[in-house]
Amino acid sequence: MTTPPSTGNEAAPAWLPDEETLSRMAGEFFRALPGQPAATESDTEAPTPAFDRRSEWPTPTALPRADSSPTATAGPPAAQAAPTVPTGPPAPSPFPAQPAGPPTADFAPAAPAAESAPAVSTGTPAANPAPPMPTGIPSMDPPPPAPTAGMSPPSGPPPTSAPATFMASPYAVGAPGAVTPEASAPPVAPGPPPVPSPAAPAHVPDLGPYYFLTEAAGYPAQAPELPGFGHLGLPPLPDVMAPTATTAPYYFVQEPDVSAAPSALPLDPHPAFDVQAVRRDFPILSELVNGRPLIWLDNAATTQKPQAVIDRLVEFYSRENSNIHRAAHELAARATDAYEGARKTVARFIGAGSAEEIVFVRGATEAINLVAKAWGPAHIRAGDEIVLSHLEHHANIVPWQMLAEQTGAVIKVIPVDDDGQLLLDKYTALLSDRTKLVAVTQLSNALGTVVPVEQIIEIGHRAGARVLVDAAQSVPHLPIDVRALDADFLVFSGHKLFGPTGIGVLYGKREVLEDMPPWEGGGNMITDVTFEKSSFQPPPGRFEAGTGNIADAVGLAAAIDYVERIGLPNIAAYEHTLVEHATEGLRCVPGLRLVGTAPNKASIVSFVLDGYEPAEVGTALNEEGIAVRSGHHCAQPILRRYGLEATVRPSFAFYNTHGEVDTLIAAVHRLADRRGGRR
Numbered sequence: 170m171t172t173p174p175s176t177g178n179e180a181a182p183a184w185l186p187d188e189e190t191l192s193r194m195a196g197e198f199f200r201a202l203p204g205q206p207a208a209t210e211s212d213t214e215a216p217t218p219a220f221d222r223r224s225e226w227p228t229p230t231a232l233p234r235a236d237s238s239p240t241a242t243a244g245p246p247a248a249q250a251a252p253t254v255p256t257g258p259p260a261p262s263p264f265p266a267q268p269a270g271p272p273t274a275d276f277a278p279a280a281p282a283a284e285s286a287p288a289v290s291t292g293t294p295a296a297n298p299a300p301p302m303p304t305g306i307p308s309m310d311p312p313p314p315a316p317t318a319g320m321s322p323p324s325g326p327p328p329t330s331a332p333a334t335f336m337a338s339p340y341a342v343g344a345p346g347a348v349t350p351e352a353s354a355p356p357v358a359p360g361p362p363p364v365p366s367p368a369a370p371a372h373v374p375d376l377g378p379y380y381f382l383t384e385a386a387g388y389p390a391q392a393p394e395l396p397g398f399g400h401l402g403l404p405p406l407p408d409v410m411a412p413t414a415t416t417a418p419y420y421f422v423q424e425p426d427v428s429a430a431p432s433a434l435p436l437d438p439h440p441a442f443d444v445q446a447v448r449r450d451f452p453i454l455s456e457l458v459n460g461r462p463l464i465w466l467d468n469a470a471t472t473q474k475p476q477a478v479i480d481r482l483v484e485f486y487s488r489e490n491s492n493i494h495r496a497a498h499e500l501a502a503r504a505t506d507a508y509e510g511a512r513k514t515v516a517r518f519i520g521a522g523s524a525e526e527i528v529f530v531r532g533a534t535e536a537i538n539l540v541a542k543a544w545g546p547a548h549i550r551a552g553d554e555i556v557l558s559h560l561e562h563h564a565n566i567v568p569w570q571m572l573a574e575q576t577g578a579v580i581k582v583i584p585v586d587d588d589g590q591l592l593l594d595k596y597t598a599l600l601s602d603r604t605k606l607v608a609v610t611q612l613s614n615a616l617g618t619v620v621p622v623e624q625i626i627e628i629g630h631r632a633g634a635r636v637l638v639d640a641a642q643s644v645p646h647l648p649i650d651v652r653a654l655d656a657d658f659l660v661f662s663g664h665k666l667f668g669p670t671g672i673g674v675l676y677g678k679r680e681v682l683e684d685m686p687p688w689e690g691g692g693n694m695i696t697d698v699t700f701e702k703s704s705f706q707p708p709p710g711r712f713e714a715g716t717g718n719i720a721d722a723v724g725l726a727a728a729i730d731y732v733e734r735i736g737l738p739n740i741a742a743y744e745h746t747l748v749e750h751a752t753e754g755l756r757c758v759p760g761l762r763l764v765g766t767a768p769n770k771a772s773i774v775s776f777v778l779d780g781y782e783p784a785e786v787g788t789a790l791n792e793e794g795i796a797v798r799s800g801h802h803c804a805q806p807i808l809r810r811y812g813l814e815a816t817v818r819p820s821f822a823f824y825n826t827h828g829e830v831d832t833l834i835a836a837v838h839r840l841a842d843r844r845g846g847r848r
């Protein structure tokens with residue numbers, strides 16, 4: 170039998186003991202295994218509340234082995250292992266039964282990994298498998314309805330939209346705020362088909378039924394001895410200890426020590442979502458790195474992917490894959506529906522008036538290049554001015570330099586103050602009737618400054634300029650409404666929004682896109698071709714020459730659906746507490762200089778530490794399983810403004826915890842303590 174993915178909301182069958190009892194039984198069960206420590210008081214405690222650091226122990230990845238028994242649940246010890254305790258008849262599944270058969274090497278991707286028993290696929294996929302649902306959202310919507318006209322179901326009746334041709338207007342989205350039936354329908358993301366788990370190692374030695382309790386490759390049960398910061402010529406590290414030491418080796422699985430945080434901080438230990446449940450939606454967060462639980466604080470570089478996105482990609486390639494727009498067959502219709510449905514999802518997410526205003530590109534970089542190469546030469550002449558800010562990523566500098574070189578335009582730069590805030594009066598003074606374009610980031614990737622783009626746009630428009638917003642960093646953290654902002658262009662990358670790499674978005678106002686020539690030529694973007702002349706599709710097709718990244722656009726829509734379920738206002742509020750916590754904790758480290766201290770910041774903290782190159786700090790933190798970025802962050806101009814070539818940059822997402830922030834702070838503290846030995 171296939172265990173359905175748990176949503177955390179299913180009503181427990183009457184025969185099932187309550188969660189506390191299950192937890193206790195599971196604890197007893199695991200303690201009875203050879204080599205397990207004796208029971209402690211905490212083993213028998215009630216279920217852990219949200220934000221209980223004990224529950225931050227990463228759950229061993231629920232990778233079933235090809236030869237493992239279906240009951241050999243690779244779940245975490247304690248509560249989540251409970252389903253394996255034989256306490257009664259099997260749970261009646263609300264999901265369609267799959268044909269019985271011998272276990273095979275085909276495993277449905279477990280969603281979420283840690284919560285469900287290994288989903289051993291034993292045959293062909295169910296006709297209507299259950300859609301994967303994020304588990305971290307407290308108030309779950311009812312189960313997604315059947316697929317709507319916005320997208321063909323993967324099986325069952327044929328698609329309702331016309332297959333084969335480029336649809337006359339597949340792009341309409343609802344009125345502002347209103348949600349069309351297509352838009353409101355959750356993505357059609359049927360349950361996992363029986364494909365091999367991408368994470369499943371091909372050949373895993375037989376390690377017994379509970380491989381995660383032994384030393385399966387890549388998943389050591391015991392953290393090995395760590396070398397500490399030895400490569401830096403430093404004395405070995407003591408055991409990992411919290412600032413308020415406990416005797417447990419991994420203090421962050423203990424009660425949160427809020428006393429370690431400055432009392433004035435608005436730490437809210439109760440976000441509007443369950444961070445531990447959210448974490449279980451991200452399989453990679455169960456990884457160990459150097460024997461320690463992975464702490465992913467490189468979110469500004471890229472974000473991790475929830476199971477719902479991974480499953481959606483598998484689903485697309487398993488049941489919908491085809492080229493789009495151009496064939497009179499079923500799969501072309503499914504793929505076209507999925508792709509154009511994704512466009513509508515993006516339009517709704519950023520408040521665009523129409524899906525026709527959404528162009529799929531590779532990422533923010535390509536989107537900016539598209540504007541520079543298509544809009545630029547048509548609107549910029551010698552002597553015209555392009556205004557950028559000092560905060561920009563290279564992606565929002567270099568294409569404009571190329572355009573300036575090509576056209577003879579001039580680049581002007583809005584300066585920042587010592588905290589990293591844009592100087593709006595200086596900005597206003599820069600503008601004139603020569604200003605044709607203003608291009609600014611909404612969130613600095615190097616400093617974390619939130620830029621008041623609404624004001625920037627309004628002031629820019631008064632000067633008659635078009636304004637491009639680089640939302641690569643802001644889109645995963647702040648709600649965006651392009652119409653409320655009145656942005657002319659807005660760009661972002663899917664991979665920073667919990668979606669796949671290689672997909673991104675250019676939003677352009679309809680009239681602006683219509684006024685732009687294509688930038689690349691080829692198939693898909695034309696209406697007619699002769700050897701004398703070609704005519705082009707209206708936007709957005711005009712800007713999407715060739716076969717696009719169809720599957721990843723669909724994956725991006727799944728990521729957006731996931732984020733919307735948690736809610737960007739909730740995300741922003743919670744991440745604010747993480748940034749405050751990190752800022753205050755790091756500020757207290759001797760010899761640490763924070764770079765970027767604007768009052769309005771989001772998700773990013775940048776610093777340098779006396780006596781260390783940023784890369785050395787990054788390497789040392791990696792030894793403790795902490796991933797941060799060290800380097801110039803593709804933002805050399807702003808770092809040089811502060812006399813620096815590189816910083817260390819922890820960056821946060823909603824799946825990070827205050828316990829992880831404590832671990833970071835403690836590790837940096839230890840580095841600072843060791844500094845004496847280096848001088």
Ligand SMILES: Cc1ncc(COP(=O)(O)O)c(C=O)c1O
Binds near residue numbers: 562613
């Ligand atoms: C502010 C900003 N803009 C643009 C980019 C470029 O994004 P991508 O490399 O995904 O195209 C980044 C990437 O880090 C960024 O932080």
